[in-house]
Amino acid sequence: MSVRETTTGAILVTGATGNVGRQVVSQLRHAGTVVRAMTRNPGSAKLPENVEVVRGDLSDAGTLDAALDAVESMFLVWPFNTAEAAPAVLDVVKRHARRVVYLSSMSVRDDVEEQADPISAFHAEIERLIEESGLEWTFLRCSGLATNTLGWAEQIRADGIVRWTYGEATRSLIHERDVAAVAVHALTEVGHSGRKYILTGPEALTQVEQVYAIGEAIDRPLRWEEISPEVARKQMIAGGWTPSFADGALDYWAKLVAEREPVTHAVEQITGSPARTFRQWAIDHASDFS
Numbered sequence: 610m611s612v613r614e615t616t617t618g619a620i621l622v623t624g625a626t627g628n629v630g631r632q633v634v635s636q637l638r639h640a641g642t643v644v645r646a647m648t649r650n651p652g653s654a655k656l657p658e659n660v661e662v663v664r665g666d667l668s669d670a671g672t673l674d675a676a677l678d679a680v681e682s683m684f685l686v687w688p689f690n691t692a693e694a695a696p697a698v699l700d701v702v703k704r705h706a707r708r709v710v711y712l713s714s715m716s717v718r719d720d721v722e723e724q725a726d727p728i729s730a731f732h733a734e735i736e737r738l739i740e741e742s743g744l745e746w747t748f749l750r751c752s753g754l755a756t757n758t759l760g761w762a763e764q765i766r767a768d769g770i771v772r773w774t775y776g777e778a779t780r781s782l783i784h785e786r787d788v789a790a791v792a793v794h795a796l797t798e799v800g801h802s803g804r805k806y807i808l809t810g811p812e813a814l815t816q817v818e819q820v821y822a823i824g825e826a827i828d829r830p831l832r833w834e835e836i837s838p839e840v841a842r843k844q845m846i847a848g849g850w851t852p853s854f855a856d857g858a859l860d861y862w863a864k865l866v867a868e869r870e871p872v873t874h875a876v877e878q879i880t881g882s883p884a885r886t887f888r889q890w891a892i893d894h895a896s897d898f899s
């Protein structure tokens with residue numbers, strides 16, 4: 610990757626042990642950038658040896674000064690279900706950094722007073738707070754991460770049957786490497802400030818087609834077995850979802866049966882490479898399903 614480097618200070622990556630942040634860290638290193646990775650538990654973070662790892666907790670703004678020391682740009686992943694802690698975090702960030710690249714969601718709408726569901730609502734609120742902070746910002750409004758389908762891995766390993774709801778919901782899932790590649794451009798080049806990028810995969814597949822693609826990647830025939838939204842809702846809540854988050858997701862999947870999720874070409878426009886397909890993602894993650 611060739612990026613025009615404009616960053617003089619370090620780049621702090623939050624969520625550095627997560628799906629997207631881990632990729633941002635390794636791609637920034639590959640681009641030759643000074644990168645600092647933040648985690649609550651440096652001892653178990655398993656980050657590359659040549660990366661500076663710092664302890665920090667977004668729920669405790671007092672832990673962030675040290676992590677942000679001499680940092681110019683920050684990749685922000687928000688791990689909570691509300692924006693409650695964000696004002697205190699941004700107060701610290703703006704004392705140190707100049708620029709924030711925020712991992713947001715494609716479901717955020719600019720043309721409504723009230724967002725449709727609680728996930729969109731907290732992302733919209735954090736975007737608003739960042740815009741008002743005086744920091745330079747870029748929002749990466751992503752479609753569903755392909756890593757969401759890792760939630761099927763246990764069923765696939767057990768008997769090859771995915772029992773879930775809205776099999777015909779059609780989504781343009783995105784590879785975490787593509788989100789990270791865009792983040793690297795936004796963190797290291799000029800020209801991305803004030804931009805809201807809608808990032809998606811290159812095609813929209815039904816959930817049933819996603820399961821077949823995983824089957825091809827692991828060379829095992831897999832099956833979809835439709836369950837009702839009510840049963841799925843019970844499972845989601847038993848798995849830790851709040852009722853309002855579960856309802857928001859179920860309503861969204863129901864909508865995607867009638868209306869395919871949009872596909873954009875922003876990944877290719879920004880990085881110069883087409884977004885990876887879900888089939889490629891499944892090949893990259895075959896070992897997670899085997």
Ligand SMILES: NC(=O)c1ccc[n+]([C@@H]2O[C@H](COP(=O)([O-])OP(=O)(O)OC[C@H]3O[C@@H](n4cnc5c(N)ncnc54)[C@H](OP(=O)(O)O)[C@@H]3O)[C@@H](O)[C@H]2O)c1
Nearest residue numbers: 624625626627628629648649666667687688713751753754
């Ligand atoms: N899934 C989707 O389809 C989708 C779509 C669009 C946007 N998003 C957004 O993407 C974000 C999740 O990204 P991801 O999947 O890459 O993350 P992830 O794999 O779920 O990892 C969560 C990260 O958050 C960190 N974290 C958790 N609690 C923390 C705290 N109190 N302080 C600091 N860091 C904390 C964890 O780090 P440590 O445990 O090491 O501290 C970990 O690196 C969410 O904001 C989500 O809304 C997701």
